[in-house]
Amino acid sequence: xxxxxxxxxxxxxxxxxxxxxLDHPFYKAWTKGEVTHDALAFxxxxxxxxxxxxxxxxxxxxxxxxxxxxxxxxxxxxxxxERGPENHPELWLRFAEGLGLDRESVKRAGATxxxxxxxxxxxxxxxxxxxxxxxxxxxxxxxQIPEVxxxxxxxLRRFYGVRDKRSLKFFTAHMDLDEVHSEVxxxxxxxxxxxxxxxxxxxxxxxxxxxxxxGFLDGVMEATM
Numbered sequence: 001x002x003x004x005x006x007x008x009x010x011x012x013x014x015x016x017x018x019x020x021x022l023d024h025p026f027y028k029a030w031t032k033g034e035v036t037h038d039a040l041a042f043x044x045x046x047x048x049x050x051x052x053x054x055x056x057x058x059x060x061x062x063x064x065x066x067x068x069x070x071x072x073x074x075x076x077x078x079x080x081x082e083r084g085p086e087n088h089p090e091l092w093l094r095f096a097e098g099l100g101l102d103r104e105s106v107k108r109a110g111a112t113x114x115x116x117x118x119x120x121x122x123x124x125x126x127x128x129x130x131x132x133x134x135x136x137x138x139x140x141x142x143x144q145i146p147e148v149x150x151x152x153x154x155x156l157r158r159f160y161g162v163r164d165k166r167s168l169k170f171f172t173a174h175m176d177l178d179e180v181h182s183e184v185x186x187x188x189x190x191x192x193x194x195x196x197x198x199x200x201x202x203x204x205x206x207x208x209x210x211x212x213x214x215g216f217l218d219g220v221m222e223a224t225m
Contacts, residue, residue, distance in 0.1 A: 006190035008199050012206050016140050019210035021148060026217045029225070031151055033159030037099070039224035040160065044096045045109035046220060051092040051170075053119050055081040060126040061134035070131075070188055077138075077181050091170035098167025099160070114219025121212035125205040132192040136202035139185040140209040145178040 005013075021027055026043075029035045035043075055078060062074040081088050093103040111119070125137035149171040156162040156171075165172070193202045 005186075008193055008202060009186045009190050011199075011203060012136060012139060012186075012189070013143070015203060015206050016143060016210050019207075019214050021144055021213055021217060022151060024214055024217045026221050026225070027148070027151065030155045033155065036224070037160065039220070041096075041099055041101055042224050043220050044092075044099055044101060045106050046112060046115045046216070048089070048092055048096070048106050048109070049111045049115055050119055050122075050216070052089045053123070054088065057122050057126040057134075057138065060123070061131050061138065064127075064131040064134060066131075067192075070192070073184050073188065074135075077184070080177055080181075086169070088170065088173070091173060095162075095167050095170045098162045098164065112219050112223065114216050114222075117219075118212045118216040121208050125208055129205050130198065130201060132189055132198060133201040133205040135185045135188045136193075137205040137209045139182060139189060140206035141213060142178040142185065143182040144213075145174045146176075146182075149175045149178075 026035065030040075058074065058078045058081060062071055062078060065071045065074060093106060096106045097103055122137060122141075126134040129137070153168055153171050156168065162168065189202055193199050
């Protein structure tokens with residue numbers, strides 16, 4: 001953390017660090033090659049509904065924002081998620097194919113209770129809380145993704161034989177994009193979360209999403225390991 005960062009952003013990062021998904025046993029096992037292929041396939045099927053829903057989290061925050069300039073910043077994130085043939089749900093399906101899965105089977109896989117809970121938590125934080133709190137929810141997730149993506153790529157290449165650019169593009173794209181998205185989100189949160197109530201709401205939203213992400217991985221482990 002930089003001492004020049006706004007106090008709220010520092011507090012958000014502290015909340016997220018306590019719930020870092022890189023400390024979760026599932027991701028730790030991934031980095032050691034201890035996750036079975038079947039467990040990784042299950043993870044890929046369960047993560048897809050969240051990837052598919054993620055643009056709706058961003059669009060909810062965009063819709064809740066009354067400020068045009070801020071909406072334009074949020075819109076850039078939304079466009080990058082959904083635009084064109086290489087939208088992010090499509091990139092995830094390519095990753096699943098890299099694991100040897102049929103993309104239609106991924107689309108048809110039913111979400112478990114923990115997956116639904118994660119999506120529901122994210123939807124509630126981005127739809128039903130203020131837009132700065134919604135940005136804090138996005139920040140709690142996106143600020144973790146660049147390093148998570150680097151770790152996943154390393155594990156996939158070393159232990160699971162997934163090395164081609166097509167299969168890894170979901171992760172390589174997020175290494176760069178979510179660095180930018182996180183910086184934009186931090187700026188909006190710091191500028192727009194004024195007063196103790198707004199700050200508390202931002203911290204609540206971030207905590208709920210960080211806990212929900214951890215809970216999703218708990219569900220994957222309970223089902224597979």
